[in-house]
Amino acid sequence: DGGITQSPKYLFRKEGQNVTLSCEQNLNHDAMYWYRQDPGQGLRLIYYSQIVNDFQKGDIAEGYSVSREKKESFPLTVTSAQKNPTAFYLCASSLGLASNEQFFGPGTRLTVL
């Protein structure tokens, strides 16, 4: 059963703590993406990766970090430097950066207490 999995579904964090969101795909896609979704603002690109061991900043990368050590995995760390981290985080993948269709995971809702 191919797809993208994200964990956890809900995550609570205290202010000042770093937290890592998991994203795994078994679609054999080269490109992976992280988006942040806030009400009324659509999806904003945080980071993306075209191949293993390579990633690029998106439009709102400040306060976030990523790694791409394996093709299947693209974890996102929300650091304490992110001023307003409460949001819905979506991971996506595509065959390649030039591929038009992106497939999305179910999302992780992060709440800072």
Next chain:
Amino acid sequence: QQQVKQSPQSLIVQKGGISIINCAYENTAFDYFPWYQQFPGKGPALLIAIRPDVSEKKEGRFTISFNKSAKQFSLHIMDSQPGDSATYFCAATGGGNKLTFGTGTQLKVEL
């Protein structure tokens, strides 16, 4: 030039009616225009997409209309059903640009 403007922000339609969501873009390099459907607490899923070589694409009750000269495209949902209640995002990409999303439209179909 990267913006995709979407309207309305929210929409209420009676069951059986037509839902219409509009998007406009600026970057003439865009050549692929998908629409995504998102249910609460879920990730978006591709619904239908169009390329600028055609003016209309229909899949079941969903139709995209595309106006290249006006740089506008719209989603029409015919015979809207309560199960269509979701958030709809238009998007655009092409010319080496990453996928750019509109701000979303919350559709509610009432009985």
